[in-house]
Amino acid sequence: MDDPKIVDISGIGETTAAKLKAAGFTNIEALAVTPLRELIEKSGIGEKTADKITNAARELLGLDFITAMELYERRKKAQRLTTGSKNFDDLLAGGIETQTMVELIGEFGSGKSQLCMQFCATTQLPLEKGGLGGKVLFLDTEGTFYPRRVHDMAKSFGLDPDEVLNNIIYARCYNSDHQMLLVNRAFRLVREENIKLIIVDSLISHFRGEYVGRENLSYRQQKLNNHIHKLLRLAEGYNCAVVITNQIQSNPAAFFGDPNRPAGGNVLAHASTHRIYLRKSKAGTRVAKIIDSPCLPEESTTFVITSNGIEDPDSDRTMNTEAVSTEVTEQVELLEKT
Numbered sequence: 645m646d647d648p649k650i651v652d653i654s655g656i657g658e659t660t661a662a663k664l665k666a667a668g669f670t671n672i673e674a675l676a677v678t679p680l681r682e683l684i685e686k687s688g689i690g691e692k693t694a695d696k697i698t699n700a701a702r703e704l705l706g707l708d709f710i711t712a713m714e715l716y717e718r719r720k721k722a723q724r725l726t727t728g729s730k731n732f733d734d735l736l737a738g739g740i741e742t743q744t745m746v747e748l749i750g751e752f753g754s755g756k757s758q759l760c761m762q763f764c765a766t767t768q769l770p771l772e773k774g775g776l777g778g779k780v781l782f783l784d785t786e787g788t789f790y791p792r793r794v795h796d797m798a799k800s801f802g803l804d805p806d807e808v809l810n811n812i813i814y815a816r817c818y819n820s821d822h823q824m825l826l827v828n829r830a831f832r833l834v835r836e837e838n839i840k841l842i843i844v845d846s847l848i849s850h851f852r853g854e855y856v857g858r859e860n861l862s863y864r865q866q867k868l869n870n871h872i873h874k875l876l877r878l879a880e881g882y883n884c885a886v887v888i889t890n891q892i893q894s895n896p897a898a899f900f901g902d903p904n905r906p907a908g909g910n911v912l913a914h915a916s917t918h919r920i921y922l923r924k925s926k927a928g929t930r931v932a933k934i935i936d937s938p939c940l941p942e943e944s945t946t947f948v949i950t951s952n953g954i955e956d957p958d959s960d961r962t963m964n965t966e967a968v969s970t971e972v973t974e975q976v977e978l979l980e981k982t
């Protein structure tokens with residue numbers, strides 16, 4: 645069905661529609677993926693009505709049963725996004741696959757945000773160059789997205805940097821509720837804007853900062869679970885890739901093995917399709933290692949961070965010299981715009 649709306653759900657009266665709207669449920673996808681209890685709590689509608697609405701929304705979107713053949717057909721549509729580094733693409737068996745969620749895990753300065761910014765550029769490369777020819781949705785929870793850096797990276801891929809920046813839809817998230825609300829809104833954007841990559845950098849920081857202590861852990865994990873599954877739904881439903889970043893948390897109680905582990909616990913561990921651990925290594929190189937994936941071996945590779953972005957240690961990706969000479973003027977113009 646083409647673009648179903650809330651009013652298409654039979655039995656929704658004006659009062660219920662108004663309550664749903666006031667609670668922020670403005671599109672059918674959000675209704676289909678929101679847990680029943682949350683829908684009731686937020687909108688104040690009764691359990692029976694909520695149940696009816698959720699089921700009807702799922703049915704309208706065709707979210708329930710499909711045949712294995714339909715699943716096979718859907719998976720066949722998956723595309724690969726180049727990371728801009730041959731080493732990294734090889735590690736991922738050809739790049740980042742749409743319909744999946746890739747989690748970049750690492751300590752500060754390991755290159756998570758740099759990789760995210762580079763993907764903003766590579767997503768916009770045409771299909772024949774390994775890109776997805778689409779736009780990017782960037783949710784920034786830490787304020788570390790630098791348009792100027794993406795501008796330089798875009799140039800090193802021979803793309804028009806201004807166009808690249810125009811095709812990145814950016815939002816700064818101020819707390820976990822805001823972050824979750826923005827993902828709800830993303831359903832409409834993804835449908836309308838040919839978005840092929842959704843980035844959340846970092847996924848976990850607000851959740852960790854706001855829900856401190858054991859007594860808040862289960863509530864935090866519930867919220868996180870809900871948030872992540874909406875991201876997965878976006879990836880699968882709209883054939884786009886999702887990249888999230890995560891921090892390392894140290895466990896002082898660990899006597900054996902590595903005391904550092906990814907934050908987010910089991911909720912995140914089970915939801916991410918591929919988990920990649922990044923760390924700083926010798927002479928400015930960085931190591932990326934697959935630590936959990938249903939189809940990739942636990943291999944590792946190296947990359948470097950240069951003025952061009954993320955590159956292989958022996959890369960020959962060079963800046964366009966003409967572009968470099970006009971770089972300063974363009975950067976000043978860009979800063980005035982942002």
Ligand code: GTP
Nearest residue numbers: 750751752753754755756757758759788949950951
């Ligand atoms: P946190 O967000 O703090 O957890 O870290 P992160 O993993 O996101 O780190 P990020 O991706 O921001 O990497 C930061 C590192 O990238 C810095 O330590 C620099 O070494 C490197 N870097 C950033 N910009 C440039 C640049 O323009 N040129 C070069 N050569 N390196 C850069």
Ligand code: MG
Nearest residue numbers: 756757758788
């Ligand atoms: Mg970062």
